[in-house]
Amino acid sequence: MDIEEEMHGIVEQRERFRDFMLGYKFAIDEMITKINILREDFNNTNEYNPIEHIGSRLKSPESIIRKARRKNLPVNFESLRDNFLDIAGVRVTCSFISDIYKIRDMISDQEDVKIVEERDYIAKPKASGYQSLHLLIEVPVFRARGTQRVPVELQIRTIAMDFWASLEHKIFYKYDRHVPLALRQELTQAAEAASSLDRTMEKLHESVRAGASPQDVMDRTNENLLPKA
Template identity: 50%
Template sequence: MNRPIIDMDQIKQLKIQLTEFMMMYKFALDEMETRITILQEEFELLQDYSPIEHVKTRLKSPESIFNKVIRKNMKADLQQIKETINDIAGIRITCAFVSDIYKLEEMLRKQTDMEVLSVKDYIKKPKDNGYRSLHMIIRVPVYTSSKQGHICVEVQIRTIAMDFWASLEHKIFYKYERNVPVHLLEELTEASHSAAALDHKMEKLHLEMIEVKQQHSSEKNLSEIKLDQLRLNNETFKIPQKLIEQLQQLPDK
């Protein structure tokens, strides 16, 4: 039996194409992660609070992508894959409170050089198994030395309680190879309800904390506030008194 002739030049070209394909998704993730980090630092510097607790990125392997292509009965065409499969690059953002999720969604929508293609709100309408999270498909601009493109990134935003439940559910399904006993499925659903109740209670506490903080700030003596200092990158900078005086004389914008 004759073996097929291997065209090394063709294989090298295919490898370059696949590398460029995966590279663009990696860069799209880098871009999204940088934007999230900027939002996080902005809140920490200006408000002493950030709605973002944790950020985790994930890039599907070529094998995982190809398996999905087979399941969808698609051709192994990179352009078609780009247009059809939107979760090759993924980023998961964990927040402390449900209100933070929608606050972050709004901030991402305001970045007009990115395009929000779709939003699935599994918080207001959870999946049947109890899964809760906010999913966004965002088209992110990516620029390299030779080309530019717009790459889809799946963004999942959830609370710590939602993330804990989703992680537990994934481990159970993996352990039982998706054949999970009925009683465990029922307990998972009950746990989801408990997680939702916890989120609701934590949200209530969060609102009460905001009220207390605002009241404390209004009662705080001006002498206690260090108006001549600012902090960036864990460094304290002294603001010259003359600069403060000049800034005070500028008209309000």
């Protein structure tokens, strides 16, 4: 193979990879549009809006290829498509735990959406203390040459869960995943504190919506915040 043919092959592969990644970018756009419609609709009806923040991330080609090689997987489009279902990710942050499941139900009720897998790390937190609801969702992406169904990982969590997860990520990155035991233990304790805060805020939210008196709300708050005997 001469240099010209080799260069042509490199350019062709680059264009194919760009097209491959575009499908996931469009899937993120599709998912965010769906969530933004829900958020705007909540605002329009003057109903309580459970959606605090929407974020997204698209894994870089470099990180995908590194992970494939680390797992001894073939580096081709079919293998990447079949083995990496979290290339596209969307995160929704809510105020309360009940909001998480409310949004999950609204997404799953949409006819063109298919929930492939649900991992509930709120009902069963990870050993580290990590909590979040993970949904693997297939969404239709309407492209010029036809419709693709593309997987998107949707994470839904409270503000407290998100704050903890962000801190954990920074710590693990700083220590290259070799976090000292004492620090891991403190992280677990912080996760328990965040979970306790979520439960307290949920109860306060329920009391306010139920029309509890200020004294009832104060009494319930004290019950949740005072140390157990």
